[in-house]
Amino acid sequence: MNQDLFKFLLRWADNSLIHGQRLAQWCGHGPALEEDIALTNTALDYIGQATNLYKYAAQIEGQGRDEDQIAFLRDEWEYYNLVLLEQPNGDYAFTMARQFLFATWYHLVLNEMMQSQDAFLSGFAEKSAKELKYHVVHARDWMLRMGDGTEESHSRIQKAVDEVWAYLPEMFEMDELDQRMLQQGIGVDLKKIQTQWRSQIEAVLTEATLRIPADGWGHTGGKNGKHSEHLGYILAEMQYLQRTYPGAKW
Amino acid sequence: MVINEQPNTDRIWEWMKEVEDPEIPVLNVIDLGVVRKIGYEGETLVVTITPTYSGCPAMKTIEKDIAEVLEEYGVNNYRIETVLSPAWTTDWMSDEGKLKLHQVGIAPPVGHSADKSLLMGKIRTVRCPICGSEDTQMVSQFGSTACKALYKCENCLEPFDHFKCI
Known part of the structure; x- marks a missing residue:
């Protein structure tokens, strides 16, 4: 098995799954019906993307596991998503600030991934980028509405951006695995994306009359299985049925 | 058989x-x-x-x-x-399909998927499938299914679904 590729795929798949699970938590709790529908639609895109990646990862692993076994039977330290994505939803401002800053980055990642030498990944990226475009537009609208809105909405979204900020450096980390994947023409140069991402989000934050936080210390570790306390709770809920009734079928 | x-x-x-x-x-x-x-x-x-x-x-x-x-x-x-590639696009929808959508009150995709105007914040004119007016407004990018957006008509005041152009 290509261990590098397997872990590389899981990083992207786990990002999608965990982010999708968090967004899906808004189901029935959205601030308006349209938003409830928007976030669940968005969650569905991410969960679908995760399924596609897990299927391919299972094929690369070649151990006869399927996408569901990979999702439902791994523990926290075998999950490689960004620490940002497992954080609780907070208020709508936090959810949207995270969604905007993450989706803008992921959209750029996918645009780069379309050039991957791995035929599956380039096809996956082409497909998913179309969906991300809608996520970015939706989140950007909310940044403008909240930032350039009332005193309360402004202060809440500013606080959310400040909080999310400390989780962002992990998005641009290039560890040895990322380097090897890049050298093989499979991976993505995350450093290259950083400048583009920065200019895109700065333009929106400025238009939304928001202050751009100072860069500093960042939370990290998720890409190598070191997580905050919150991931365990998500997995406990998500995996409950398969853990309690192993092999249960729908 | x-x-x-x-x-x-x-x-x-x-x-x-x-x-x-x-x-x-x-x-x-x-x-x-x-x-x-x-x-x-x-x-x-x-x-x-x-x-x-x-x-x-x-x-x-x-x-x-x-x-x-x-x-x-x-x-x-x-x-x-x-297969995921090439990625599905509404450009592949048949004209017959677009007509059928219109007949059941769903506004069919407008224009061509290669158009990047959405990212620039521009919204295409979508004609109301009920009264035909162009005076319509998008309520939400997301509708009753993943492929649709929610619109309303300012003329006949009916809400309607629009099949997104991707």
Whole structure:
């Protein structure tokens, strides 16, 4: 098995799954019906993307596991998503600030991934980028509405951006695995994306009359299985049925 | 009914029109552009499909329905394959499909998917499928299914779905 590729795929798949699970938590709790529908639609895109990646990862692993076994039977330290994505939803401002800053980055990642030498990944990226475009537009609208809105909405979204900020450096980390994947023409140069991402989000934050936080210390570790306390709770809920009734079928 | 010789793929394309989209049953999978390829690999018939959206919950049902139609026509040696690339686009929707959408009150996709204006914050004019007015407004980018956005008509005041152009 290509261990590098397997872990590389899981990083992207786990990002999608965990982010999708968090967004899906808004189901029935959205601030308006349209938003409830928007976030669940968005969650569905991410969960679908995760399924596609897990299927391919299972094929690369070649151990006869399927996408569901990979999702439902791994523990926290075998999950490689960004620490940002497992954080609780907070208020709508936090959810949207995270969604905007993450989706803008992921959209750029996918645009780069379309050039991957791995035929599956380039096809996956082409497909998913179309969906991300809608996520970015939706989140950007909310940044403008909240930032350039009332005193309360402004202060809440500013606080959310400040909080999310400390989780962002992990998005641009290039560890040895990322380097090897890049050298093989499979991976993505995350450093290259950083400048583009920065200019895109700065333009929106400025238009939304928001202050751009100072860069500093960042939370990290998720890409190598070191997580905050919150991931365990998500997995406990998500995996409950398969853990309690192993092999249960729908 | 059992057919011993391999049915011609042109006939199978016709049969596929019997498979409805479970979420928008007025459309069949050919109207929708979800069936990409039909061909034989030796004795095995291979039907290649592609999802509209990555998380489209209708795909499993579509796969099952395709299998049912094939078996009804006596085809038992088949495989249904899902591919992601090239990514599905509303450009593949048949004109007949667009007309059918319009007739059931869903505004069909407008323009061409290569148009990048959405990212620039521009919204295309979508005609109200009920009164035909162009005085419409988008309520939400996301609607009752992954492929639709929610609109309202400022003229007849009816809300309606718009099949997004992607």
